[in-house]
Amino acid sequence: MDFTSYLKEAAGEINSYLISFFNNWLAEVTDISPTLLPLAKTLSDNCGGGKMLRGSLVKLGYELAGGKNLTEILKPAVAVEIFQTAILAHDDIIDQSPLRRGKPTIYKQLGGDHYGISQTIALADIGFFLSVKLIAESNFDKDKKNKALSHFAQTVINTGLGEVLDVELPHIKEDRVDKDVITIHKLKTSYYTIIDPLTLGAILGGAQEETLKVIAKFGENLGIAFQITDDILGVFGDEKTLGKSVTSDIEEGKNTLLITYALQQATGAQKQVLDRYYGQGKIGEKELEIVRAVFKETGSLDNSRQEALKYVTQAKAVIPKITQESKYSQLLSQMADFLVERDR
Template structure:
């Protein structure tokens, strides 16, 4: 079975569930705080639209890999992981000061604009950031509740929520480490990889698979094999994400290829270019990396330095090797040949993706 044949039909099931979920939440919100709460859910629904639903698909894949048969019961849990994913992105956009996500303005940017139009005084940036934090927290708590209310027995739901809480905390550690290391000099490759492991690999790959597997009642000790697959693949995912963040097609990614440069993001692309570039390239890269008002010509110069220093090829090769490591763990997860093929095609997608 091909990767897309497995994930795309299931994405439609998740979307159908999410449509009903948001309708219900907006109704509840109108009763609770009609002047502000419905808009919070409206903005969240717009924000979550159009995603690949990969993480939700991984919940089902993890569930099936360990013998799960009640596939309809998994849909709300998959949707919960997607909601949780988007809630984290809402907060990440605030931290990174990103103005676009999936081709639309980020939530804090939209609330900032709303404040300017509606109130026309005080601090619109603070208002936008504050509302985005509230929207993100709302999503995280509702995601946990969806898992807790799913049609599995109490023990299995408890195990899934525990696993979910675990990878959420690791993600927060990774985010905090990323923020802190921005102010450090002389970063090492292991520092960047550790950020990618905590911030991306857990909540993108290991976490969703583990939540799904937990719903089968499997012993937590047996979930370790998911780390053998998910950690290298998750790091590869982030390396490819960083490549797309600078070299991707903005129409496909929905994100400016200058935003990571403006942010001064901690990436292996940047670190390796500093290590292997010429003295002139290094001087110029340091000057431009993190420049908030960088122009298109300067951004193009940064890309050229990353290419000429060999950094782009190095990161692409690193991602492929991590993908190969992940593939070695597949037979340990499941003996089902069809599911093994899904895992293998997933690895190929992650390493080769364009959005």
């Protein structure tokens, strides 16, 4: 089975359990107050429909470690998917993003005003603890489960710290540097996209500490490559395919290797273009093309592609230390390619 097929199969199983879980939770919410149901349903509806990549990696990590209870592992898998929706709900407010997965972001669905923002923050907070509850109530060895919960908590902290740094950097007078961007990628993307799901599953499957360290190295490098690719798509991708704006990264002044490298290599005239449009609010198609041209002319687009390839190569290099089974080696290698060769 190749990774695309594995992902499709796992996603179907995870989505089925997610629907069942939320049906039960929505019934509990209704018993508390029927007034809460439409809002609770907004959270549940936004947790489904994605690729279920992170949840699938929980299952893969569990199998890699020799785990056999493929039904029970769906609980932590769903937990990670709910966490993703919750953290992105906060992120969309911070970034003022109007679209997510081709439809309005949660706070926009709820009106986009102070009410919508307030309810989205509260719903996302609930999502964090639904995730914890799912892991805590799963039927695994107590010590493994406690270790998994501790790991999950650290991932939430790391992701939050990455968000804080991402918001803070544009307000610091010093020039942005590649090191800061890579640190954000590690904290915001590597942990919750790759390291946490694989490690969470591996812990519950009984993986040894040395294996967990190698998984972390694999996930850190692949997560950085994933985010660099995401940043390229965020400017050069197709809006309909992506399901989100291709101007928002420029409008909000997102911290990416594209902008740091371009600023390092730009002529005076090119710097004026970036100063005029990058992080300065709403732009149109004309301005987008002007910024794209600067990224190409400075070699920034090519540099980001090369950096993504470098990090994915480093990730693949440690796969033999994670597993000697050809089935799982191939899945991990194919996953690495899948994450950097995508168009959305």
